[in-house]
Amino acid sequence: MHSPKLPAAILLLCLVLPSLCRAAETAAPVFRAGAATSNITPELGGDIIGGFLPFPATHVHDELHARCLVLDDGKTKLALVVCDLLGVHRSLCKEAANLIETATGIPATNILISATHAHSATSAVGDAPRKYGSDVELTNYQHFVARRIADGVQRAANLLRPAEVAFGQVDAPEHVFNRRWFLKEGTVPVTPFGKTTDRVKMNPQAGSPNLLEPAGPTDPGVSFIAVREPNGRMISVYSAYSLHYVGGVGAGHISADYYGMYCEALKRLLRNSENDPPFVALMANGTSGDINNINFKNPRPSQPPYQQMRTVAEDLAAKVHGALTNMEWKTNVPLQAGYREPGIQWRAVEPELLSWARGLEPTPWGVRPTKNDLSTIYAGRIQRLAEAIPGTKAAVQVLRIGDICIATSPCETFAETGLEFKKRSPFPHSFMVELANGYYGYLPTPRHFELGGYETWPGTNYLEPQASVKILDAAIDMATQMATGTKKTSN
Numbered sequence: 001m002h003s004p005k006l007p008a009a010i011l012l013l014c015l016v017l018p019s020l021c022r023a024a025e026t027a028a029p030v031f032r033a034g035a036a037t038s039n040i041t042p043e044l045g046g047d048i049i050g051g052f053l054p055f056p057a058t059h060v061h062d063e064l065h066a067r068c069l070v071l072d073d074g075k076t077k078l079a080l081v082v083c084d085l086l087g088v089h090r091s092l093c094k095e096a097a098n099l100i101e102t103a104t105g106i107p108a109t110n111i112l113i114s115a116t117h118a119h120s121a122t123s124a125v126g127d128a129p130r131k132y133g134s135d136v137e138l139t140n141y142q143h144f145v146a147r148r149i150a151d152g153v154q155r156a157a158n159l160l161r162p163a164e165v166a167f168g169q170v171d172a173p174e175h176v177f178n179r180r181w182f183l184k185e186g187t188v189p190v191t192p193f194g195k196t197t198d199r200v201k202m203n204p205q206a207g208s209p210n211l212l213e214p215a216g217p218t219d220p221g222v223s224f225i226a227v228r229e230p231n232g233r234m235i236s237v238y239s240a241y242s243l244h245y246v247g248g249v250g251a252g253h254i255s256a257d258y259y260g261m262y263c264e265a266l267k268r269l270l271r272n273s274e275n276d277p278p279f280v281a282l283m284a285n286g287t288s289g290d291i292n293n294i295n296f297k298n299p300r301p302s303q304p305p306y307q308q309m310r311t312v313a314e315d316l317a318a319k320v321h322g323a324l325t326n327m328e329w330k331t332n333v334p335l336q337a338g339y340r341e342p343g344i345q346w347r348a349v350e351p352e353l354l355s356w357a358r359g360l361e362p363t364p365w366g367v368r369p370t371k372n373d374l375s376t377i378y379a380g381r382i383q384r385l386a387e388a389i390p391g392t393k394a395a396v397q398v399l400r401i402g403d404i405c406i407a408t409s410p411c412e413t414f415a416e417t418g419l420e421f422k423k424r425s426p427f428p429h430s431f432m433v434e435l436a437n438g439y440y441g442y443l444p445t446p447r448h449f450e451l452g453g454y455e456t457w458p459g460t461n462y463l464e465p466q467a468s469v470k471i472l473d474a475a476i477d478m479a480t481q482m483a484t485g486t487k488k489t490s491n
């Protein structure tokens with residue numbers, strides 16, 4: 001058991017007044033942590049929404065979860081939740097946060113809820129993109145997910161016990177590929193809007209002789225926060241890696257993709273499945289808006305369902321597990337949270353584009369498209385985007401866990417934004433988690449808006465072109481405020 005450091009004067013008094021010493025020991029803050037999971041698997045029959053053509057779920061390959069970690073420094077509590085979902089709408093996060101605040105007293109600003117971006121899941125983004133708004137009515141499934149998240153956090157809070165924290169990072173460059181490519185002149189396809197303005201292509205044909213070079217970097221780092229009991233028994237590992245879903249599931253299957261498999265693999269490697277309370281791993285999505293698992297230059301042969309995601313998951317788990325043996329554990333871990341809605345606007349739709357969209361017969365919302373006709377799909381999205389309720393409430397959150405700093409973005413955020421946060425953050429260990437506290441489409445940087453391509457098309461991108469700059473600036477500003485006047489901590 002870690003012995004609290006008492007000021008010398010109190011120690012002296014302790015010699016003559018043992019009761020005072022006991023009182024001071026009780027009063028010394030003890031860092032605590034607890035973790036739990038909630039099953040959020042939907043009913044069969046709902047639409048799996050990863051692609052342009054939704055189709056009904058007919059099988060559950062592996063259950064979906066909300067994985068929850070609660071930290072408590074004796075003064076401040078933080079809750080970190082990762083959901084096996086494509087995205088979580090802001091209104092769902094608000095509902096969950098209200099339930100959590102009522103049950104546990106953890107304030108909404110201290111609760112980080114993110115989605116992994118698993119594509120083999122049904123929708124928790126609800127009406128988006130039927131209606132572009134920050135506050136929407138929740139569907140039954142969204143109510144259910146909010147309730148299950150709140151239960152998971154409450155159970156994690158019930159399990160709070162003395163804990164130590166360590167930060168780690170391992171590199172896994174072999175699984176991440178930038179999916180936006182410059183192609184040979186004249187080979188970038190026409191946009192769904194009939195334009196030839198795109199200079200890059202998302203997901204070009206792997207192995208194509210037209211490939212020139214990727215349009216951006218990758219981030220190979222798996223950042224992770226490990227939490228254990230003072231006796232060494234693991235409580236939880238919160239991880240983040242900048243990789244889109246891997247996919248390759250069976251037809252109609254619900255699955256948590258590599259994110260869920262990583263959590264199971266790490267648990268197996270720790271050989272503590274009999275532990276009570278159980279170890280809980282979490283794998284958040286870092287900044288993977290332009291990153292996937294397809295090796296475009298040297299394509300892999302196709303594989304049976306689930307094989308590639310298992311390869312990725314088990315490799316990441318083995319790397320993180322290997323690093324756990326050499327960590328610097330701390331018990332003096334001050335917690336802080338910051339939350340801001342930095343006044344980001346919806347993407348403006350130019351009049352010319354709107355009249356193009358109005359000239360087409362868009363697929364109505366709620367009708368399952370019968371063919372992959374991008375022009376009519378985007379015509380509908382553009383018409384709805386032009387009617388967006390003005391002013392988004394897109395949020396940025398910063399959590400400080402000792403000398404570790406997590407910033408969030410509510411979008412599919414590009415790798416270079418996450419890399420820049422890691423570089424500019426004043427904290428020694430920093431990383432970003434995307435698709436957090438809301439779902440606001442893709443977030444290209446201003447440079448990528450110039451290059452065009454799928455992620456920049458209105459209806460794939462919902463927010464103004466400066467949104468990535470505003471989000472990063474808000475994150476750096478909050479992190480800097482937390483770091484200013486705070487001495488580097490150690491124990």
Ligand SMILES: [Zn+2]
Pocket residue numbers: 117244412
């Ligand atoms: Zn995506």
